[in-house]
Amino acid sequence: MGIPAASLAARSAVAVALAAVIAARAVRRRSLDASGGAAGFVVMAIHLACGYRHGALMLAFFVTSSRVTRIGADRKRRVEDGFKEGGQRNWIQVLANSLIATILVIIFSTLTGGQDQCLDTNESKVITGILGGIIGHYCCCNGDTWSSEIGVLSDEQPRLITTFKPVRKGTNGGVTLQGLLAATAGGLIIGLAFVFVGLLTAECSFDVAFRQLLVIPISATAGLVGSLIDSVLGATLQFSGYCSIRKKVLFPVTFTLESGFNQEHVRTMLFH
Secondary structure (H helix, E strand, O other): OOOOHHHHHHHHHHHHHHHHHHHHHHHHOOOEOHHHHHHHHHHHHHHHHHOHHHHHHHHHHHHHHHHHHHOOHHHHHHHEOOOOOOOOEOHHHHHHHHHHHHHHHHHHHHHHOOOOOOOOOOOOHHHHHHHHHHHHHHHHHHHHHHHHHHHOOOOOOOEEOOOOOEOOOOOOOEEOHHHHHHHHHHHHHHHHHHHHHHHHHOOOOHHHHHHHHHHHHHHHHHHHHHHHHHHHHHHHHOOOEEEOOOOEEEOOOOOOOOOOOOOOOOOOOOOO
8 A cells, every 4th residue: 555656756846845945944044053954954855755744743843842942032041051043953953853753754654655644553553653653752852842942931940850959940950840831732732733734644534533632632741751751861961060150051062161261260060
């Protein structure tokens, strides 16, 4: 089973054109740097060529995460070291958020002949598992991004997820209620995109189509769980320090002493 070769070729052509437009616009708006734009073009083209719903999931993640990154830019600039306008994600960050899903999308398309399918374990547990993996991947990525970008703007006191001790905004592993709710919303967006785009791209019986609605609350939960896992990893495996002069949380990869500073002027503290 699969779609005709001519239809696959047409979809591939549309995929390349759309991916080029999306990547160019993202670079122009500084959501991606040049390397991120190149990587984004490749993975978006693959997603769309393998199926429009796959492209919709990636686009839902990219567009919404880019928009929440822009929210409160002035406040984020004051607390985040190495803040970049618009996010300007590079190729490493693009692949970190899309490589696993891209591999799963290719496998899914190969097994189904490019035909979109509904989640239905009675039809195929393998196909359903792969499709669930794609959804779960983007739910976790979007939930984590929404949590980080919205949580840092919260007026609440962040607390380290492993000890619940108060920490500074931007500290790895710090969580707020606002951030956790944002993570849930981020996952929810992916679930909604999957279900509603699927109404146009997949054919299945009414009862199977109705069961697809379960994806929405499961996706919201996946967004929250993904954010919590990332916070635990951040609290236990990553360093966060604080510069009392610059009044910003610092990380090893971005920490530099500016002209006029010396070791006595900069105080860094471990929060975990």
